Amino acid sequence: MDYFQNQINEWSDWQAVQNTPTAFEPLLHQIYLSENEPFKTPEIVTDDFAAVFNIGPTQIAIFPPANVAPNTRDRYQTERFSLTRMTRLQLTAPQLLHAGFIFDSYQFYYVIYRPLMGTPVAEFVETAEPLAKSTLGRQIGAVLAQLDGEVASFNQVDARALSDQANWQQLGANFAADRDAYLAGHPATPNCFVHGDLTGDNLVVTPGQVGLQHFQLAMQAPRQAELVPLVLQAFAWDADLLQGFRETYGVSDLASELLMGLLWRADGPAYIQHLMANQYPVTLAQVAARLQTILPVE
Template identity: 30%
Template sequence: MNQFRKVIRNWEDWEATAGEISAFSGVVEKIFHNEGLPAADIRELPPSTNAVFRVGDYVIKIYAPRQAQMEPEEEQRIERFAMWRAGEAGVPVSEIAAWGCLKDQYDFYYLISRYMEGQPFGEVVRRMGTAEKRRMGARLRDLTDRMNTPCAPFRQVDVLTDPDRQVRWQGYQENFRGDRKNYLEGRCFGEQVFVHGDLNGGNVLVDKEGGIWFLDFAEAVPASALYEQMYVAVELFQMDAALLEGYFPGYSREALAELITDGLLMHDFGGDLVRRYFGGPDGLYTVKDLAGRVRGRLEAGGYSGEIFGRS
């Protein structure tokens, strides 16, 4: 007898269902029984592309099935590899407890990892002073530098040209989209490395000893290190000057603005980030216009570009 009773015909059906404990409780219980893991109350976690729940000392991620126009087996493989790769590089990541596929009404591929106790990065840094933020920024740079190194092929994607990675730029001026395309085609962004791709405030955890953990590697891709560094600056740090000064020691305002602009133009979430932090499409006709907005945001936030001690 199937445990899952909802109907998934497309992405919209999945999106409407993915966060419902009632829809997945039977599926989760059966998976934990099959894996020999202890039963526990199922709790909600922040919304995600996939169905993600806390179950006692574990987190289970159930990948969107093929009926939602996804490739769950491949997504599971990529995330398993990415977590292993980051751990091998010396980055603290959660331990994988189990993975597999439950054949129910749909084929539900899943990944179970240890639940990490801690606070989201954004909540922790709000209580920090300037010097402490700079030290935290430097610690984050050390971790991403360890991780952002050349890697064996693990995902067939071109972050600059794949059509499905241009979607978030729809709605921008045609002039801007054309200039972005020409700019990306005419620049060299250095060697491709392994990047996490989604180091936002919910995916970076600080434990009670002050240790930093990276979560949720679903967006890991091969890309320029700028892809990661921009996202840390904009989405994780929210352009906070002290955090930026720790992470980018000695970068002039002009150099950091160029790095952030380049990263925005290449990142899968770049179009959304420009809307959220840099004024959106209105009045944006060229890459130069975007670079000006980034410089203005750095200046308004008090970023100095000076080198500060890390002790």
């Protein structure tokens, strides 16, 4: 018997059904039965990639089938590895309960976990006092100083290859060559664990320690790559957050570290365009100067 009855031939088919609890409910019920977990009516949780549902006190992410998402197994393994790593390091993250796959009309990978209970950083900082923000910055710095260490390979993502394939020419005719020269002259440790998507929604203020969630885009990369979404999006250059972060993350020249992170990321050109207010052309020296203006050495 196939518990999932919808046809998925292309990515748009998956998008059309991933937020439909009734389409997944028989499949979800069977998964929870096999894992000996109590089942309740599923509630939608919005996600860009997986079909995610709250079921009682737990949350389940079902990954799209491989015929429309060739990297689905890789993303499943990355989430599983990352949650296990967070537990081993005694850092705050969703508690992984089960992970596996079910053979149905398609092979679906899934993870079941207890989600974080708290306030996303994006919401917290809207009303937080300066002291609360600097304290939060210190907590985030301490967590990342522990998390972003060297690890063995855990997925198929080649961060440098992806960044080399990005369209650096859109920033100016000489930018790609200048980037290559800069990276050649400034070697970085390429095999650190990097969450990769530390936006204000993926950092959660909990009653204890700040927590991290949504690890599907984690990769091996220089730890500087972690700083880009963190500083530009989650912190949005907030001085109090940055002050606390500097104290525990162990970096004095944050501007240079951030420049390295920008040049190592596949989405670096887009971040730089936003940073430079869509100036064209832009030089690497201008980007470095802009960062030094915003983040002077302390």
